[in-house]
Amino acid sequence: MQKDKLLTAIVDDHPIVIEGxxxxxxxxxxxxxxxxxxxxxxxxxxxxxxQVDLILLDITLPDINGMExxxxxxxxxxxxxxxxxxxRTERSIVLQTIQNGASGYLLKNSSLDELRLCITEAVxxxxxxxxxxxxxxxxxxxxxxxxxxRLTKREKQILKLIAQGKTSQTIGxxxxxxxxxxxxxxxxxxxxxxxxxVAELIMSANQQHLF
Amino acid sequence: MQKDKLLTAIVDDHPIVIEGxxxxxxxxxxxxxxxxxxxxxxxxxxxxxxQVDLILLDITLPDINGMExxxxxxxxxxxxxxxxxxxRTERSIVLQTIQNGASGYLLKNSSLDELRLCITEAVxxxxxxxxxxxxxxxxxxxxxxxxxxRLTKREKQILKLIAQGKTSQTIGxxxxxxxxxxxxxxxxxxxxxxxxxVAELIMSANQQHLF
DNA sequence: TTATTTCTACTGGTTTTTAGGTATTTTTAA
DNA sequence: TTAAAAATACCTAAAAACCAGTAGAAATAA
Numbered sequence: 001m002q003k004d005k006l007l008t009a010i011v012d013d014h015p016i017v018i019e020g021x022x023x024x025x026x027x028x029x030x031x032x033x034x035x036x037x038x039x040x041x042x043x044x045x046x047x048x049x050x051q052v053d054l055i056l057l058d059i060t061l062p063d064i065n066g067m068e069x070x071x072x073x074x075x076x077x078x079x080x081x082x083x084x085x086x087x088r089t090e091r092s093i094v095l096q097t098i099q100n101g102a103s104g105y106l107l108k109n110s111s112l113d114e115l116r117l118c119i120t121e122a123v124x125x126x127x128x129x130x131x132x133x134x135x136x137x138x139x140x141x142x143x144x145x146x147x148x149x150r151l152t153k154r155e156k157q158i159l160k161l162i163a164q165g166k167t168s169q170t171i172g173x174x175x176x177x178x179x180x181x182x183x184x185x186x187x188x189x190x191x192x193x194x195x196x197x198v199a200e201l202i203m204s205a206n207q208q209h210l211f
Numbered sequence: 212m213q214k215d216k217l218l219t220a221i222v223d224d225h226p227i228v229i230e231g232x233x234x235x236x237x238x239x240x241x242x243x244x245x246x247x248x249x250x251x252x253x254x255x256x257x258x259x260x261x262q263v264d265l266i267l268l269d270i271t272l273p274d275i276n277g278m279e280x281x282x283x284x285x286x287x288x289x290x291x292x293x294x295x296x297x298x299r300t301e302r303s304i305v306l307q308t309i310q311n312g313a314s315g316y317l318l319k320n321s322s323l324d325e326l327r328l329c330i331t332e333a334v335x336x337x338x339x340x341x342x343x344x345x346x347x348x349x350x351x352x353x354x355x356x357x358x359x360x361r362l363t364k365r366e367k368q369i370l371k372l373i374a375q376g377k378t379s380q381t382i383g384x385x386x387x388x389x390x391x392x393x394x395x396x397x398x399x400x401x402x403x404x405x406x407x408x409v410a411e412l413i414m415s416a417n418q419q420h421l422f
Numbered sequence: 423t424t425a426t427t428t429c430t431a432c433t434g435g436t437t438t439t440t441a442g443g444t445a446t447t448t449t450t451a452a
Numbered sequence: 453t454t455a456a457a458a459a460t461a462c463c464t465a466a467a468a469a470c471c472a473g474t475a476g477a478a479a480t481a482a
């Protein structure tokens with residue numbers, strides 16, 4: 001591979017962040033910023049017709065979740081390196097993005113040095129986390145230890161209704177089901193989340209970003 | 212007042228954002244950036260010995276909540292104008308900062324034009340929101356409509372234990388109180404939040420950022 | 423000091439949830 | 453087409469939560 005510059009795209013819904021990154025990276029000899037994009041749609045469209053080597057990707061985007069966008073990019077354009085640059089500190093999110101093909105995860109408050117390091121590591125093919133992210137990964141909090149349980153469609157639906165304070169009776173009437181059926185789903189939800197009662201259930205669901 | 216430049220400080224835990232803002236504002240003829248600060252403590256220390264006219268303040272900071280920091284700044288240095296520049300879109304947060312003396316609230320994805328406008332408005336003494344924030348304020352969601360209820364110390368304590376899935380019995384034992392007393396607090400919590408049961412209670416408390 | 427709020431605790435009764443199952447039908451994926 | 457998963461529904465019984473009150477003690481604010 002020649003010593004061409006890395007064609008780098010920045011995807012972030014905040015123009016201020018894009019500006020900041022451009023500024024921080026403009027003096028890097030081996031990086032060429034090809035553009036800043038505020039939406040997932042914009043970067044996907046750009047990728048269709050342009051060469052990009054590296055994408056600095058935020059998690060919070062207006063049109064699509066950064067985790068899903070990462071997956072989509074890696075599916076369609078396998079060779080593109082994706083580095084996540086986000087504020088989100090949830091362990092589950094970090095793990096998911098890596099599973100979706102990201103080559104690293106940095107918090108936005110990481111230093112330029114860390115960013116540079118991660119870029120070179122990512123180009124080499126390894127995965128690189130910023131210091132704080134490493135900490136997050138190594139100290140799993142009690143609630144995040146459990147992976148977010150895989151819920152069925154019905155379960156998600158009923159979970160939402162429970163969160164609205166509805167009783168099994170009411171939910172049954174609403175969905176034209178026996179309240180006993182709702183009770184079963186309730187039971188299964190408690191089991192899947194490994195909790196004792198609705199209070200803990202709703203708490204856990206919130207922490208797992210299910211609402 | 213002379214046509215001196217506005218001495219402006221940026222408070223944000225993300226160096227990238229600070230860089231971006233500096234960059235965006237460096238061409239403004241009437242603004243002089245005196246510094247970027249990553250913590251509440253840092254800006255408070257700086258204010259002790261330096262003149263600052265305007266602070267661009269983030270909500271999410273490592274050491275102190277931006278809302279509280281705003282209040283503190285306005286208490287000690289009344290004349291300083293505080294403009295909130297944050298990602299947080301919760302109505303309750305916007306309202307709280309304004310109540311705490313902020314002169315405006317912008318989302319980080321607002322344009323430079325909006326930022327300029329809000330700064331001039333703030334200097335004039337009026338309060339200015341970015342377009343999206345105005346929308347947030349005008350369309351109050353069902354849950355946020357109700358102000359966060361004022362909870363007593365005991366109630367907060369018990370709410371947290373309920374959220375952990377503990378029964379009145381258990382909580383009573385833990386706090387050396389009669390379970391009947393806990394039931395009373397439970398009842399009062401439900402009443403204060405205007406909800407029917409714990410599911411809704413925990414949901415509401417989460418939406419009100421009480422955990 | 424007095425008034426108010428908070429914390430405490432109770433009575434008595436109803437509703438709802440939770441825990442332990444089992445079991446049939448429907449849907450989905452291999 | 454066949455196995456697995458999801459959705460449906462039931463039983464019994466205990467535990468917990470919820471409702472509507474009352475009321476005294478303790479702490480706090482005016």
